[in-house]
Amino acid sequence: MGWFDAPDYEFAREVLQRGVAALYLVAFLSSLNQFRVLLGEHGLLPVPDFVEVLRRVPARHRGFSLFRWRYSDRLLAVVCWLGMLLAASVVLGLPQSGPAWVPLLVFLVLWLSYMSIVTVGQTFYGFGWEMLLLEAGFTVGFLGSNEVPPPTWIILLIAWLVFRLEFGAGMIKIRGGSEWRDLTALYYHHETQPMPGPLSRQAHLLPKWVHRAEVVGNHVGQLVVPFLLFAPQPIASVAAVIVILTQLWLVITGNFAWLNWITIVLACARISDPVVHAVLPFVPVDLGADAAASPPWWISIVGLATAVLVVLSWWPLRNLFARRQLMNASFNRWQLANAYGAFGTVTRQRVEVVIEATLDDDPRTAEWREYEFKGKPGDVRRIPRQWAPYHLRLDWLMWFLPLGSVHEDWFHRLLEKLLLADRPTLRLLRRAPFGSDAPRHVRARTYLYRFSTRAELRETGERWVRTPLSIVIGPVSLRQ
Known part of the structure; x- marks a missing residue:
């Protein structure tokens, strides 16, 4: 050179x-x-x-x-x-x-x-x-x-x-x-x-x-x-x-x-x-x-x-070399000469927030069905897709929800959009349980997910094993 x-x-x-x-x-x-x-x-x-x-x-x-x-x-x-x-x-x-x-x-x-x-x-x-x-x-x-x-x-x-x-x-x-x-x-x-x-x-x-x-x-x-x-x-x-x-x-x-x-x-x-x-x-x-x-x-x-x-x-x-090293930080408004880094700690359990909806009037006796996201885990039988380098932003934010609070403004707004069956919002998802029909109620619940073993996959055909945890939001409706 x-x-x-x-x-x-x-x-x-x-x-x-x-x-x-x-x-x-x-x-x-x-x-x-x-x-x-x-x-x-x-x-x-x-x-x-x-x-x-x-x-x-x-x-x-x-x-x-x-x-x-x-x-x-x-x-x-x-x-x-x-x-x-x-x-x-x-x-x-x-x-x-x-x-x-x-x-x-x-x-x-x-x-x-x-x-x-x-x-x-x-x-x-x-x-x-x-x-x-x-x-x-x-x-x-x-x-x-x-x-x-x-x-x-x-x-x-x-x-x-x-x-x-x-x-x-x-x-x-x-x-x-x-x-x-x-x-x-x-x-x-x-x-x-x-x-x-x-x-x-x-x-x-x-x-x-x-x-x-x-x-x-x-x-x-x-x-x-x-x-x-x-x-x-x-x-x-x-x-x-x-x-x-x-x-x-x-x-x-x-x-x-x-x-x-x-x-x-x-x-x-x-x-x-x-x-x-x-x-x-x-x-x-x-x-x-x-x-x-x-x-x-x-x-x-x-x-x-x-x-x-x-x-x-x-x-x-x-x-x-700082004792409190910053991760993914910019030191100027032009975002040049930045600090980078990721995964200083590794999450040991996978908790997923799953959104469910129903057409029934009474949520206590209702049949609940799930919304499917394009990238994040949901259906336990589905093989995850390769999306990178394309960035599914909503799916990534859904991963962060259980690590903090589910009561984020954007998430409550998302639930409202789903209650309206907002078409642009539904296009960000893989599948809505009732297509373009608006549900009467939605709720958010958490599950513990883990990969199935080879024996479990052969027996059940499921790539994930999930355990219900709790309902964290809802049921909610537009009438509330």
């Missing part, structure tokens, strides 16, 4: 820009399909009401959002469609064929457009991978186009982003629950994670020595390997491949929206063209040979961005 130009990282740039853009496309699609129902003008947590509160917050404490000045469901759709079109153009490589500033401009628009959504997204957008996507989009824009070599400084800043993401998560775990230190965390995690995938049950049923090995591998992958991303080649490439392989295991065994996928994409920043050619000989070793040296004006722009990100990095660096 040169002092500025890194011509040996052309393959990495292609993966970084197209991969991050593809995930922006997924994020905008997710918002187009769900935002208006969850947060729109008639949503569970309406943005217009939130904006009124946001306007009273000092500017330095609120993020950027176009919707701060005006929100409408139609404007939200326009922003999502614009974001998807721009992201698709990068996936196809169109901006990369122009001057160096064109991809930068596209990614800056993607960054600000999606930040506009995240800033007003409230609890439905309170996930670490939202700010991770924002930071990644801002940073990869400065990789430029095919007319110039990838900048060394930006390649290293992306490696620093992966370091914060992985090492921060590792430190959160070491400082968190004892299950990470006694190597028992994976006894529970595959079963109790927010949204299991089709292979989560098989992973859970692996021998306990395998689960202990998983935890050891996690600690090595998150506490040791990230330092090797800054080593000379080919060590840095090997470290990147290890990160990718560990993330692929998480992809196979769970549904964490685009968290694992974006980590895979970003880790490719440290895989050099000679290493790619050695593994895949059909990929030319001189992919970036045709690019001219970076002009002074481009060096100045990238240098300024680098300086800003380096200065902002002081806060997450200090946080990594």
Whole structure:
């Protein structure tokens, strides 16, 4: 790598820009399909009401959002469609064929457009991978186009982003629950994670020595390997491949929206063209040979961005070694140079909130039927689907309910929408028990879920075993 130009990282740039853009496309699609129902003008947590509160917050404490000045469901759709079109153009490589500033401009628009959504997204957008996507989009824009070599400084800043993401998560775990230190965390995690995938049950049923090995591998992958991303080649490439392989295991065994996928994409920043050619000989070793040296004006722009990100990095660096380490925290309104981390503690039992409805007038003698969600466990016979990198926001929030209080404003509003058989709300679900007919009563009850053993599955055909706990809300009706 040169002092500025890194011509040996052309393959990495292609993966970084197209991969991050593809995930922006997924994020905008997710918002187009769900935002208006969850947060729109008639949503569970309406943005217009939130904006009124946001306007009273000092500017330095609120993020950027176009919707701060005006929100409408139609404007939200326009922003999502614009974001998807721009992201698709990068996936196809169109901006990369122009001057160096064109991809930068596209990614800056993607960054600000999606930040506009995240800033007003409230609890439905309170996930670490939202700010991770924002930071990644801002940073990869400065990789430029095919007319110039990838900048060394930006390649290293992306490696620093992966370091914060992985090492921060590792430190959160070491400082968190004892299950990470006694190597028992994976006894529970595959079963109790927010949204299991089709292979989560098989992973859970692996021998306990395998689960202990998983935890050891996690600690090595998150506490040791990230330092090797800054080593000379080919060590840095090997470290990147290890990160990718560990993330692929998480992809196979769970549904964490685009968290694992974006980590895979970003880790490719440290895989050099000679290493790619050695593994895949059909990929030319001189992919970036045709690019001219970076002009002074481009060096100045990238240098300024680098300086800003380096200065902002002081806060997450200090946080990594703080006694009270923050997890998924932003230290500035632009959501750059953030702190990351997840699952400092592992839930040991899976409690699910199940919503039921009836058409009967008397709830005491009624026949109750369940609503089915698309991703979260419900029907004990159904195999969980693979949804990631798509993000089912309502399903994720349902997982958090038993960990806190079921008396969240959005949840009570959801029950009201179900009593009205609100069609947009019902489209977020897999199945409503009475189709488009409005029920007379709804209620929420909790169940304890666990994966069935192999013997239980053979005997009953059920992939989950559940035990009733209690009715936590209701029965309620519109007449109350």
